[in-house]
Amino acid sequence: xxISIVLPDGKPLSLPDGATPLxxxxxxxxxxxxxVVVAKVDGKVQDLRVPLTDGAxxxxxxxxxxxxxxxxxxxxxHLLATAVLKLYPGAKVTMGPQTxxxxxxxxxxxxxRTLGPADLERIEQEIKKLIDAKVAFQxxxxxxxxxxxxxxELGQNNEYKQEILSWIPEDDVSIYQCEGFVDLCRGPHxxxxxxxxxxxxxGTSGVYWRADASKQSLQRVRGVAFPKKEELDFYNKRxxxxxxxxxxxxxxELELFIxxxxxxxxxxxxxxxxxxxxxxxxxxxLDRKLVDxxxxxxxxxxxGVSIRQTVNFEKLPAATEDDKSPRxxxxxxxxxxxxxxxxxxxxxxxxDQKDAEVSLNFEPHYTEELGPGLVMxxxxxxxxxxxxxxxxxxxxxxxGYELVYSPHIAKADLWxxxxxxxxxxxxxxxxxxxxxxxxxxxxxxxxxxxxxxxxRIRSYREFPMRLAExxxxxxxxxxxxxxxxxxxxxxxxxxxxxxxxPDQVAQEIDTVLKFILKMLRTFGFEQFEVNLSTRPAQYxxxxxxxxxxxxxxRDVLVRQGIEFSIDEGGGAFYGPKIDxxxxxxxxxxxxCSTLQYDFNNPERFTMEYVNSEGAKERPIMxxxxxLGSIERFIGVLIEHYAGALPAWLMPEQVxxxxxxxxxxxxxxxxxxxxxxxxxxVSFTPSSDKLGGKIRNAQIEKIPYVxxxxxxxxxxxxxxxxxxxxTDKGFLALAELTQTLVDGCSVPVVT
Ligand SMILES: [Zn+2]
Ligand SMILES: [Zn+2]
Numbered sequence: 001x002x003i004s005i006v007l008p009d010g011k012p013l014s015l016p017d018g019a020t021p022l023x024x025x026x027x028x029x030x031x032x033x034x035x036v037v038v039a040k041v042d043g044k045v046q047d048l049r050v051p052l053t054d055g056a057x058x059x060x061x062x063x064x065x066x067x068x069x070x071x072x073x074x075x076x077x078h079l080l081a082t083a084v085l086k087l088y089p090g091a092k093v094t095m096g097p098q099t100x101x102x103x104x105x106x107x108x109x110x111x112x113r114t115l116g117p118a119d120l121e122r123i124e125q126e127i128k129k130l131i132d133a134k135v136a137f138q139x140x141x142x143x144x145x146x147x148x149x150x151x152x153e154l155g156q157n158n159e160y161k162q163e164i165l166s167w168i169p170e171d172d173v174s175i176y177q178c179e180g181f182v183d184l185c186r187g188p189h190x191x192x193x194x195x196x197x198x199x200x201x202x203g204t205s206g207v208y209w210r211a212d213a214s215k216q217s218l219q220r221v222r223g224v225a226f227p228k229k230e231e232l233d234f235y236n237k238r239x240x241x242x243x244x245x246x247x248x249x250x251x252x253e254l255e256l257f258i259x260x261x262x263x264x265x266x267x268x269x270x271x272x273x274x275x276x277x278x279x280x281x282x283x284x285x286l287d288r289k290l291v292d293x294x295x296x297x298x299x300x301x302x303x304g305v306s307i308r309q310t311v312n313f314e315k316l317p318a319a320t321e322d323d324k325s326p327r328x329x330x331x332x333x334x335x336x337x338x339x340x341x342x343x344x345x346x347x348x349x350x351x352d353q354k355d356a357e358v359s360l361n362f363e364p365h366y367t368e369e370l371g372p373g374l375v376m377x378x379x380x381x382x383x384x385x386x387x388x389x390x391x392x393x394x395x396x397x398x399x400g401y402e403l404v405y406s407p408h409i410a411k412a413d414l415w416x417x418x419x420x421x422x423x424x425x426x427x428x429x430x431x432x433x434x435x436x437x438x439x440x441x442x443x444x445x446x447x448x449x450x451x452x453x454x455x456r457i458r459s460y461r462e463f464p465m466r467l468a469e470x471x472x473x474x475x476x477x478x479x480x481x482x483x484x485x486x487x488x489x490x491x492x493x494x495x496x497x498x499x500x501x502p503d504q505v506a507q508e509i510d511t512v513l514k515f516i517l518k519m520l521r522t523f524g525f526e527q528f529e530v531n532l533s534t535r536p537a538q539y540x541x542x543x544x545x546x547x548x549x550x551x552x553x554r555d556v557l558v559r560q561g562i563e564f565s566i567d568e569g570g571g572a573f574y575g576p577k578i579d580x581x582x583x584x585x586x587x588x589x590x591x592c593s594t595l596q597y598d599f600n601n602p603e604r605f606t607m608e609y610v611n612s613e614g615a616k617e618r619p620i621m622x623x624x625x626x627l628g629s630i631e632r633f634i635g636v637l638i639e640h641y642a643g644a645l646p647a648w649l650m651p652e653q654v655x656x657x658x659x660x661x662x663x664x665x666x667x668x669x670x671x672x673x674x675x676x677x678x679x680x681v682s683f684t685p686s687s688d689k690l691g692g693k694i695r696n697a698q699i700e701k702i703p704y705v706x707x708x709x710x711x712x713x714x715x716x717x718x719x720x721x722x723x724x725x726t727d728k729g730f731l732a733l734a735e736l737t738q739t740l741v742d743g744c745s746v747p748v749v750t
């Protein structure tokens with residue numbers, strides 16, 4: 001008997017019964033069979049060795065394809081687990097990530113041990129041996145009891161695997177074996193490890209089982225794996241570059257914002273005398289001994305001092321005797337009075353501790369009192385933010401949106417109606433009690449906009465209604481995951497909700513999608529990755545509504561010629577969506593824009609309008625954000641441009657510097673002339689040397705520097721220098737003004 005399968009070009013291929021994707025590849029060409037690592041059968045990724053059925057649609061993938069890379073990362077995880085089990089007898093394997101992004105990782109219970117760089121090196125060497133040996137991944141379909149028996153035999157039965165097994169509803173599970181390691185796993189995997197051409201372990205961090213701080217602490221080992229050697233070199237270079245561009249570092253240098261990532265487990269106490277903070281980065285491997293040393297040194301140096309720690313040690317793994325990892329960063333802050341000599345001696349004692357990277361700070365910043373993940377914008381950052389928001393508002397008014405404002409808190413009752421109270425509570429700040437009622441910080445703006453639409457009876461003539469808001473929301477993030485502006489607990493969504501009639505929705509989607517791309521292009525992004533996410537297993541609304549909505553989204557993408565991939569079942573329970581990731585200068589992807597249908601809220605809030613026949617009808621609701629979060633978007637901008645933002649975004653666009661004080665009057669006149677044309681220009685008389693002034697402007701990434709000396713005064717103009725060091729020479733005032741007005745204007749994107 002034979003089966004016939006369908007190839008991507010629509011051509012049929014005849015194969016013997018029981019043939020696998022690998023057999024299909026061999027039938028096409030033996031060279032192809034050697035090059036492919038994974039298949040899609042009827043749209044679902046799977047191993048090359050699972051038999052095909054008659055009529056199946058087959059796609060084959062090489063290692064450097066999207067599915068190929070996912071499979072490489074996933075297989076690298078299994079190699080990592082294999083190596084850890086071999087090197088650390090008694091270590092318990094827990095689980096890796098659900099989806100495989102650029103990095104891979106796996107979480108281990110290593111009996112309270114902290115894994116450091118020396119461990120990473122050992123593990124990496126062990127993995128490389130497995131790769132060189134081209135170890136194979138074998139799949140088996142077994143019953144749950146058989147899976148447990150199998151784990152037992154290999155000494156890999158543990159409480160984590162039992163818990164994971166209890167989440168799986170099916171009777172049969174698939175397991176994968178690789179050397180001595182066996183894991184519950186849906187797959188797919190590479191045929192063998194030899195397809196991984198480069199691999200590097202990138203770090204470890206302390207995490208908790210199921211991200212729950214009351215549960216067992218685990219060690220997460222992270223890494224990257226590639227189908228080509230050169231890709232690792234590229235990755236390393238990019239990491240170097242990313243470090244230089246880190247928005248947290250640049251944000252500090254350019255004095256844009258302040259945000260704390262620190263997790264403080266203690267409450268404020270007003271006390272006399274010194275107050276010591278010992279802060280350790282929450283994702284560093286911790287060494288209790290070092291912190292103990294800091295504490296005892298402080299006690300000895302300043303007797304009677306009150307000491308506070310910003311880390312709760314009960315929840316962290318203990319250090320071990322043979323731990324050779326470099327000491328974590330220790331941030332010691334002292335408040336209150338102490339003699340200069342006492343401070344000096346203290347500093348000496350701490351920094352003499354050679355293994356430690358100690359930073360001492362005698363100035364209180366009170367960021368612990370502020371709390372982590374809450375951003376404060378300094379004047380320059382405030383200016384930058386207002387420039388972005390002004391542009392955003394201008395474009396929204398032009399696009400027919402109305403601007404609204406809603407409060408930061410609301411009664412819990414509102415969140416009960418919206419469903420957040422029941423389904424999103426772990427993502428919300430705990431409620432506060434006011435007049436005997438619970439109030440919550442808003443995690444979203446949607447309910448407010450719905451109330452605005454519902455403020456009176458709406459006629460079909462009023463739609464579409466487009467309500468936009470730069471709405472600051474508060475969401476609970478776990479301590480330890482905060483990251484600069486990228487991951488915070490309070491952020492401003494550039495939110496809008498579109499309410500329309502069914503006959504208007506296709507047009508609305510078309511318009512909003514164009515608007516999203518126009519907005520992102522205005523900020524200089526040109527490369528995007530678009531995803532359409534469809535109906536998940538759990539959903540509200542009817543199949544008909546979902547079908548129509550998905551069709552609308554797909555049609556618009558096709559009509560606008562936008563390339564997209566489909567995330568089957570990846571939609572929210574309340575509706576399908578389009579997500580747009582922008583690609584930055586380092587080829588990193590950032591999820592910013594989203595456009596989502598909502599079948600849930602109009603129902604929950606009984607939204608209605610009067611249609612042309614005088615009957616009541618439910619409007620269609622769409623959520624959309626373009627920049628996503630203003631905070632995060634600014635973080636992305638800073639890293640994309642390495643701080644050198646386009647001139648139109650810079651708080652200070654032009655700086656005038658003089659050769660000597662006798663040129664100050666002319667400098668003032670030039671400044672005045674530019675200011676009148678709307679250019680953000682500054683001039684501060686200073687006795688510094690000219691070279692120093694120019695250097696300062698360059699460090700601050702000022703796009704244009706105008707140099708004024710004798711010639712510039714005589715001929716009424718200035719010499720223009722660009723941020724990259726280009727010297728444009730002398731320009732007369734009229735030409736200069738025009739050049740700078742053009743250079744500082746918002747780019748026109750159609
Ligand atoms: Zn797996
Ligand atoms: Zn919304």
